[in-house]
Amino acid sequence: MPISETAMKIHFIYCDVDSGFYPGAHHGLASLFAAVRAAGHDYALTHLTKDVPCDEFANSLPAADVYAFSAMTNQFKFVRRLAPVVGAATGKPVVVGGVHAMLEGPAAAQVEGVTCAFTCEADVALPAWLSAYRAGEWRGVGGIAYIQDGQTRCNPGSPILDLDSLPEPTYDGFDMRRILRDLGGRLSVTVSRGCPYSCAFCCNEALRRNFGAPGYARRRSPSSAVAMVKNLAERYKPDSIRFEDDLLLVSRRWREEFLSLFREQIGLPMECNCRADLVDAGLADLLKKSGCVSLDIGVESGDESLRNKVLNKGVSDEQLIRAFDLLNSRGLSTYAYNIVGLPGETAQMAEKTYRLNRRLRPSAGAVFYFYPYPHTALAEYARREGLLRDDYEQANSYTNRPSVLPTHMSYRQMRSVYRRLRMHLLLRRFVSFFALPRGLKKIMAAGAWGIFLACPPLIEILLTDSALKRWLRRQAFRVRGK
Structure with missing residues (x-):
């Protein structure tokens, strides 16, 4: 207009x-x-x-x-x-x-x-x-x-129930040339809003309470979603598409129609988020057939009790292992999200997160410190129990520092697990650059790990140097698109 x-x-x-x-x-x-x-x-x-x-x-x-x-x-x-x-x-x-x-x-x-x-x-x-x-x-x-x-x-607002009624988004206000370059040619989009699950650390439950109507988890119709992404792809000329929706694949009927249309009309490599308990052989095969190259899954914590009783994730260790094994066996890249410094987390629980990631063998991943978003169940619990630092709001991101007090484990222990897990995931990312047999990749990773352990200052450089982190991030997106 x-x-x-x-x-x-x-x-x-x-x-x-x-x-x-x-x-x-x-x-x-x-x-x-x-x-x-x-x-x-x-x-x-x-x-x-x-x-x-x-x-x-x-x-x-x-x-x-x-x-x-x-x-x-x-x-x-x-x-x-x-x-x-x-x-x-x-x-x-x-x-x-x-x-x-x-x-x-x-x-x-x-x-x-x-x-x-x-x-x-x-x-x-x-x-x-x-x-x-x-x-x-x-x-x-x-x-x-x-x-x-x-x-x-x-003044109460009216919830937007029909996403198809909205105009297609435009990213022209952003420096898309640089963004696409630094993300390895990947265009990030969303075609849905909300999530039907109630993870205690996530804002979606609080937003759902404020929504004021049923149907908080919404998505464009398959045809509308594909048309939108197709128009954006024609405009920005990406090499691949990343769907940053909280949970794109929860509806079987929707995903089957959407992935079929996406493959026929767009045909670019794509990646998205998913829950481990939704992954089965049928979904893994469908994703592979549809051009999906990577699936991102929230591990959150390696301690099953903490993950389910405190975080309310509702995903077992067995489901995580099965999902990653299924995806890895079909040649799909996997990306694991993790959180440390959780309220009530002990050093032993945090160590389980590190060990579970070694068992899952993700292609890459990320680790964040817990951050108490307003009115989320976990933030309210942490505030009620007096577990939050007075200065937690000074952190610019959930990658900066812990938000909880050292009640159940020391800051030194939190940072130690955080750094070891980040380094492990960086090494997983590094060995993914090379098309080698799995055995050789394990030898390469073990050798690199030994070098890093022998030289702690090198770890600090890798985890804190801004230019290097930007380069690693760019390479990571390229790896995930292979």
């Missing part, structure tokens, strides 16, 4: 400061770009990846009618710091959205300098708010929280 004469110009500010995940695009913002443009408004983006002085940042912003911050919980401190300065320097309204605002609602609206916070998915609410603001009265728009006469007011 062309920009109208009464168009509003909204300038998005995406806080992504030293998060460890740049380069990357934000799928929620890509959807909002499309929604704003479809409503006849215009947009621009500042992707904030480095901390800068507040005044310098505010003075560098181009003119706009509205400034809109988006930030995860780890990054929300930058909103608190910058919003008052941006509002004062520009004299324009400052709004905030994203998952943190959706979880915190009124608290996000109470941040100094913030005009209102969007407390629901803003694909409909934001264009409506822009038009209402232009008309002079925006306080009646649904899905926002704001301060009026010293009181915090919250």
Whole structure:
């Protein structure tokens, strides 16, 4: 839709400061770009990846009618710091959205300098708010929280049930040339929202409670999803597709139709997330046939009791082992996600996570420190039991440092397991570069492991050097696409 004469110009500010995940695009913002443009408004983006002085940042912003911050919980401190300065320097309204605002609602609206916070998915609410603001009265728009006469007011929003009704996202606000290059030619997309499971560490359960309607876990229809991805692939010319949906393959009927259409109409290598208890021989064969080259699976913890009784994952060791063995036997790459520094985790439990990863033999993987996202079951438990550090909010990402107090194991033990597991997964990634028999790969990995153990400073360089981490990440994505 062309920009109208009464168009509003909204300038998005995406806080992504030293998060460890740049380069990357934000799928929620890509959807909002499309929604704003479809409503006849215009947009621009500042992707904030480095901390800068507040005044310098505010003075560098181009003119706009509205400034809109988006930030995860780890990054929300930058909103608190910058919003008052941006509002004062520009004299324009400052709004905030994203998952943190959706979880915190009124608290996000109470941040100094913030005009209102969007407390629901803003694909409909934001264009409506822009038009209402232009008309002079925006306080009646649904899905926002704001301060009026010293009181915090919250307007209920309407949940978006039909994703096919939304315009296709556009990533043009991001530096897609660099992002594609640094991700090894991989285009990341999402075609669904939400997850039907209730893992205690994940924000999805809290978001589902706030959703206000059944059907929180939604996806585009197979034909709509494939058409969307096809259009994006034609625009950005990727070498492969990564689906970053929380859980793409939960519906058997949907995945069979979707994967068939994807293979016929797009035909690029693809990868996605999955739960171990959903993987069986039929799914593994279907994925292989459909061009899937890698499946990412949450291991979380190697201690089965912690994984299921505390994290509420609902996946056994046996299911994890079977899933990885099935995928490995069919030549599919596997990627394991892990968490250390969990509330109640002992050194022995953390050691089990390391040992289980050695048994699973993933092609690569990642390890994160637990981070207490607002209103999640595990965060509430940790807060109630007094297990959280006072300064946990100062971490920019869940890769920086532990968030829990050293109640059940020391910080030294947490970091030791974290570093050993990261190094093990880096070595798995390294040996995946080479098309060698499994026995030779094991010998290569053992030799490299011995070198690293003999030279601890080398481990520190590998785990802390920013340029090297970017290079390793780029190579990892290339490996996962083989």
